[in-house]
Amino acid sequence: MAARVRALETILTQKGLIDPAAIDVIVDTYETKVGPRNGARVVAKAWSDPEFAEWLKRDATAAIASLGYTGRQGEHMQAVFNTPDQHNMVVCTLCSCYPWSVLGLPPVWYKSPPYRSRAVIDPRGVLAEFGVTLPDETKIRVWDSTAELRYLVVPMRPAGTEGWSEEDLADLVTRDSMIGTGLAREAA
Amino acid sequence: MNGPQDLGGQMGFGPVAPEKDEPYFHAEWEKRALGVTLSAGAMGHWNIDESRHARESLHPADYYASSYYEIWIKALETLLKRHGFVTQDELLVGKSLGGNARAKRVLQAEDVPAVLARGGPCNRPVGADARFKAGDRVRTKNFNPEGHTRLPRYARDKVGVIDVVREGFVFPDTNAHGRGENPQWVYTVVFESREIWGEGADPTLAVSIDAWESYLEPA
Numbered sequence: 001m002a003a004r005v006r007a008l009e010t011i012l013t014q015k016g017l018i019d020p021a022a023i024d025v026i027v028d029t030y031e032t033k034v035g036p037r038n039g040a041r042v043v044a045k046a047w048s049d050p051e052f053a054e055w056l057k058r059d060a061t062a063a064i065a066s067l068g069y070t071g072r073q074g075e076h077m078q079a080v081f082n083t084p085d086q087h088n089m090v091v092c093t094l095c096s097c098y099p100w101s102v103l104g105l106p107p108v109w110y111k112s113p114p115y116r117s118r119a120v121i122d123p124r125g126v127l128a129e130f131g132v133t134l135p136d137e138t139k140i141r142v143w144d145s146t147a148e149l150r151y152l153v154v155p156m157r158p159a160g161t162e163g164w165s166e167e168d169l170a171d172l173v174t175r176d177s178m179i180g181t182g183l184a185r186e187a188a
Numbered sequence: 189m190n191g192p193q194d195l196g197g198q199m200g201f202g203p204v205a206p207e208k209d210e211p212y213f214h215a216e217w218e219k220r221a222l223g224v225t226l227s228a229g230a231m232g233h234w235n236i237d238e239s240r241h242a243r244e245s246l247h248p249a250d251y252y253a254s255s256y257y258e259i260w261i262k263a264l265e266t267l268l269k270r271h272g273f274v275t276q277d278e279l280l281v282g283k284s285l286g287g288n289a290r291a292k293r294v295l296q297a298e299d300v301p302a303v304l305a306r307g308g309p310c311n312r313p314v315g316a317d318a319r320f321k322a323g324d325r326v327r328t329k330n331f332n333p334e335g336h337t338r339l340p341r342y343a344r345d346k347v348g349v350i351d352v353v354r355e356g357f358v359f360p361d362t363n364a365h366g367r368g369e370n371p372q373w374v375y376t377v378v379f380e381s382r383e384i385w386g387e388g389a390d391p392t393l394a395v396s397i398d399a400w401e402s403y404l405e406p407a
Contacts, residue, residue, distance in 0.1 A: 023223025
């Protein structure tokens with residue numbers, strides 16, 4: 001596959017159809033600039049600022065853009081909030097739709113058949129593989145990203161974090177907790 | 189199409205196996221694959237729906253044996269050949285054999301940040317009011333189109349409730365095939381697990397999809 005990709009890049013570059021330097025910038029963007037740290041800041045702000053949380057609930061695209069996170073695979077955002085009664089989990093059964101603007105590139109498992117096939121029929125079984133056990137009575141809502149809406153799960157704020165700064169709170173927000181296959185880290 | 193991509197509820201793929209501290213890329217070629225795919229897409233000769241359809245049109249045995257970046261590259265070769273940018277001979281020898289293919293646009297390095305930050309919004313005005321409102325009961329269509337669709341098999345001919353009325357979006361079923369954007373209202377439709385999975389379904393589970401209006405009938 002390495003040779004096949006190199007061949008494509010060579011052919012398209014020789015024809016003047018792509019700029020290899022643009023590829024470097026794209027890779028650098030998703031390696032160093034756009035990743036789950038973006039989403040963690042959104043969640044931490046929602047935990048700290050009720051007005052922002054309300055905005056995020058109402059118009060996630062605008063609320064998230066106010067923090068500077070916009071663009072590719074984040075054009076139409078919806079935030080879904082976990083509560084003691086309901087846990088939210090996001091999947092794309094048909095391909096690999098994922099909110100790049102806030103979470104960056106999706107992990108391999110998110111794009112692979114085991115997760116895509118099972119998330120909609122056996123979410124508790126999937127969660128167990130991530131080490132998450134929910135109470136039996138907790139409702140689970142699975143959001144299958146079949147259109148251009150991209151979903152960000154807002155996990156519940158861990159106990160014992162009253163008065164924490166947004167920066168410290170963001171450290172508790174894992175990528176998986178924003179997909180719904182994890183929970184936020186407990187306060188140390 | 190009822191292709192290999194339509195995975196909801198399929199069985200036998202084993203555990204999810206999340207990788208601890210997973211790197212963004214597992215090989216150098218994956219970085220180039222991402223960049224080549226995005227750069228080629230930025231030429232503007234096909235849309236995201238045609239890309240998705242090219243990926244799901246891989247032979248099922250090939251699709252399931254491929255990593256996602258491999259799927260991207262195989263589909264990209266198809267798109268580039270279809271639109272006259274490369275030939276099979278060129279792919280075999282790994283270099284340009286001439287030709288005069290010209291792209292509408294060439295993504296330059298200095299434009300990448302702005303292009304990525306802008307993205308490609310797919311919402312469009314629709315010339316009619318939404319047919320459904322939140323709380324309406326709807327039945328999804330029972331169909332098996334040979335072309336692209338975003339209504340998964342597990343959610344066909346099922347009764348659900350309109351959870352959220354979204355806005356108008358480009359209709360993938362026509363857009364993937366060069367038959368126009370034909371925007372329609374999109375709705376988030378939620379189904380009880382028993383409606384979808386029947387006997388033995390997890391009673392605490394509800395699943396939603398985002399459905400274009402023509403996928404839905406009043407129920």
